[in-house]
Amino acid sequence: MSQAEQIIPHGHVLRYTLRERLTHWVAGFSYVYLLLTGLAFWSPWCFWIAVILGGGQVSRMLHPWAGLIFVGAVLYMYGMWAGQMRYTDIDKAWWKAVRYYSTNQDDKMPPAGRYNAGQKFLFWGFFWGGILLLLSGVVLWFPEYISWNLRFLRYLAIIVHPAAALFTIGLFMIHLYMGLFAERGAFGSVIRGDVSMAFAKRYHPGWYQEITRQAAAPRK
Amino acid sequence: MTNGWVDIKNTDMMLIMGGNPAENHPCGFKWAVEAKRTRNAKMIVVDPRFTRTASVADLFCQLRAGGDIAFLGGIINYAIENNRIAKDYLLNYTNAAFVVKDGFKLPEDGLYSGFDPATQTYDKSTWNYEEGGDLSGKASAAKADPQTKATSGKPAAPHLPENAAYDLNLEHPRCVFQLLRKQYSRYTPEMVERITGVPKEQFLKVADLFTSIRKDGDMQKVGTIIYAVGWTQHSSGTQTIRTAAMLQLLLGNIGRAGGGVNALRGHSNIQGATDMAGIFDNLPGYLKVPVPADTDFKTYIERITPKPSKPRVWESFNYWSNTPKFAVSLLKAMYGDAATKQNDWAFHYLPKVDRNYSWTYLWDNMYNGIVKGIFAFGMNGVAIGPDSKKNIDALKNADWLVVGEIYPDETSEFWRSPGISTDEMKKIQTTVYRLPCAGFAEKDGTFTNSARWLQWKNAALPMPGNSRLDQAIVAEIFLKVRDLYKKEGGKFPDPILKLTWGYTDPSNPSLAEVLKEINGKTFADSEDPATKAQLKAGQQLPGFSWLKDDGSTTCGNWIYCGAFTEAGNMTARRDNSDPSGLGIHQNWAFSWPANRRVMYNRASCNLEGKPWDASRRQVWWNEATEKWVGNDIPDFKADSKPKDHMGPFIMNAEGVGRLFVPLGAVADGPFPEHYEPTETPIENPLHPAQTHNPIAMRFKTPDDKYGTPKDGYDIICTTYRLTEHYHYWTKNNPMNVQLVPEPFVEMPEELAQEKGIRGGDTVIVSSIRGTYKAKAMVTKRIKPMTIDGKKTYQIGIPIHWGYRGIAEDEGKTAKTLANNLSPAVIDPNAYTPEFKGFLVKVEKA
């Protein structure tokens, strides 16, 4: 599908294909499960979550599998999006102006492309976070098979896993906030796949220009 | 044991040699640890391997297997040279002062006087005391003493002289002490090093530490010697133990709390087996068995009853003078009313033992077709060996075999031994009857432990399936045989038909009834003249002092008399109180003889009857009552005044301890001499022309081969048991199998390196007789040794595996028997095979 075909009548534009949306939600749901069960293991005050989710044993059993699904989705995303997530000069400028972004003065922001620098950071944050979680998670999955001589791996894993998780939780909270509350229309984009041209123009001016320019060009 | 398990806690010094009590007697070993903890007692361990016992020792010394007499002889030499001896004890309580007959020769060339090379036997007539009186201070004139000369010229004396010559200055060249000194002066530290491989400095450390208890003539401290089959299982086994006994006499350690010579028995009731005549040449209570020359009871009694032999000025209780009472009471117990004075108390019913029926001879006879069948109860004859192949070959020749066991074992399936082909199996005609027996926890009865305690136990579990009690099986066989005799007559039915069998259930005698019978009872009202105690006819005897030789008492085993009295089953007593704190526990079970815990305890006192050590008061002379009293039962004539100088060793005709064993009480010499094991890497450094014990018994079948270094067998091998397993049984128990799953061979790192063997590799150990396949345990705990200048390796093999068991049945082991390797050669006194110190070679499989 060429970018030109993304433009949908009535002023809407396709932002995420079905494949992208599915991947997002696979990652999303698995992450939420991981987050909930992880929180249960994180603090006794959250252990009730594990109880609700079928008990500690079930949670412990499924958590690593959910982790694999999550990391699988993240890696798939990498395949889909890594090319679009390259860091550009505009991103540099974007970060410099991020305080305007956070105070809703989007007009003072440099023109972001399909993904702004924050989204790219989210992507790479989850990617590297996912890698760390995977590696430490494997150790934590089978601690009994890590020999006494290699116990430093367990010591490392037990600190890396929650640290990486906390990092992704931070990303996740911002992601959720942005998607659900801050940017009206963003949530719809991962459900329906499209956003309004106004949305595109407002939040991703670079991308907006690109697609409108292409739409104006004659078809071959 | 002269002493007992608990008594070990009273010691100051332990020499543990020829035994690995931590491994094989962990429960009893508690008391050795207790002595260390509460008295700072020192523990010396001398062994071919660094054992579990060595792991808690204060001093460990690695010895060549078979060098024990040389090592102990060296300590004797050290003790004498450094005056670390108990002078008063030695003089008064041993035969050190006795003068030996002229013509007696020490074995400087390896042979005592009287050896006949043609028959390989000794004429022991010179192995005796000189007849005569006090030769004290007459040392120089001794040889010219006409009386002495006259006596020595006479033909061999049948028994000991009644009036033994003596020299209280211990200076007479033929007095026992001087001979002893001369004999062991050859066992210098250098010689000890050559023979045993123990470096001189290390030997001196041991000798110094052990004899340090007699430093400066101090008599307070006590040392014990603890041993097991590491001493017994040699072709000079008995003499090794004698050497230890001599050392203990020299140091004045026998009869005393924390002292003694203590044999650790290898099974729960092996002491009971020997007490109850589990040996062919004994009757119960160590009465000698009749021989064909004993034509009547009188001849028999005269032969086996010793007469006192002592310096005229001393007394000797000579307790064996009561032998007629023991023998008559035994015959009355066996034949009841059928034993009368007129028929010599049924003496003629007893079989007369015409030759050696000991273990190895039995198998040799079966091999040669003389013995036609065997009852194998509670033992696994094929696995026990020695020379398992010979035993298996012997069973092939047998007509029948009856095995009473709790598991299928190697003996009952001897035809499944590896190496026997299917064709060969078809040719074996032996009929095997396998009887399921009850296990130890399914039976009641007594165990007699190493400390001579008879302890009653209850059955803990019901018997499974169709299994039966041993005594029920034996009883039924007896009843069937008796019926046959009744019906068919036979050549000599009386010994069977007239045997007492008065049990409530004749086909399944209760062991309590049997114990009552062993204890014995009286047929007539009687009174003890000393205590005025009364006994009514039919009552159980309170002790062996009540036994009579007039047929009015019965007793199945005089030393067990007192075990089941009118007061009940004394072996079931469980009062562990111990007022003296010496571990005597007078009201716990029953200790033979007479519930006495330490034998010869008169020797714990000085001549005046006061304890050598006031803090360990066992018995003493009570001046007021003029009686021997104490915390323990005095092992002595209760009213014998100290000034009468009665010897404390009341079971000896001399009344004193024997440094020199007269006549033929020990077959291979009055003093022990080091002889090389039958298979040895060297010639005897003491006398190369006489390397071996000249009268050790070998066999002559094609299976009896003896290897030499020339044949390539140059590694010394010793066999033993592990804590984790019990003989050949526990290989059937998953718990034990989990603890030690597979057979292994322990070997020095250096040997392994030489042969390219790594720990866990499978190796083949072979002797000239057979092979053994197992995994290598490469260890620092056995070091290479230098024996007479020659670098020599020792290896060790735990014996517990065979061809039936969990690992065996799962095909995880090679199914060879450790005793495929061991030689059939036996000690001439106890007839114990040489399981320790034979030659092998080792290869990587």
Place this chain on the structure above:
Amino acid sequence: MSQATLRVQKISGHAGGVPGKDTQREYTVSKLIDTTTCIGCKACEVACMEWNDLPFGQTVFDNTYQTMPETRWNYWNLILFNEHEREDGALMWLMRKNQCMHCADPGCLAACPADGAIVQYTNGIVDFQQANCIGCGYCITGCPFDIPKMNPETHRVFKCTLCADRVSEGLEPACIKSCPTGCLHFGSKDDMKELAEARAKQLRDHSNFPHAGVYDPPGVGGTGVIYVLHDASNPEIYGGLPKNPHVPWSVKLWKGPLKWLGNVAMIGGLIGLFVHYLRYGPKAREEEDLASRPEGGRT
């Protein structure tokens, strides 16, 4: 897991108060293992299996008298055999009964996330409650002695209970009862400490062990199993007994600063975002979007 009716003073993964804490006056119990009188007879191993009805397992010959290389989920008590050559050339065959040390500050309990899977009773016994165990294995990482072992089938972790069931009935642990040489003792921690120090002094004064001493490592707050060692300056020779054991740094970091930091960050983040929303609201109001809402479908 035991059926003991003991009071609990510490619970793993537990929110809120501990029911039994400080409600009872009780002695801290302790095992004393005198390695200098241990003969490696394995009676304690067998007693442990017998009392706890542990199933039999397979073992393989491994060039040693030691039953197996390390404890197992179904083998809680293992004597470690080590051949050691002293500086003076004398050989030592060291035998150390290895099992849970019942630390006063148990690393396993600290690391455990499952509510009530690990408890410490007021008498000091650290006990696993397999019903509550979630099989995460964090205790394995938390333990400085390599003791908790996972059953690979049930995914529950097991270890020595110090026979809490026996102790709660006033009996000594099975291993103690079975010891033939008296190398094992059981009693209050104070009594055991005294006994151990006396024995160590005896070894220093009367045997050739100038460095004899007691092993009761402070790094884990002391242990409910203390050793008398021939050479307390070098516990590593006893099959790797750690010289200064402590709860692993990462577990401490995780359960300490990281937890604190993480909770602050997460809660702070939530609050921050909420305040941000109150202050700035959404980037665009809904009605602005509604204006361009499409009527038709999409691709």
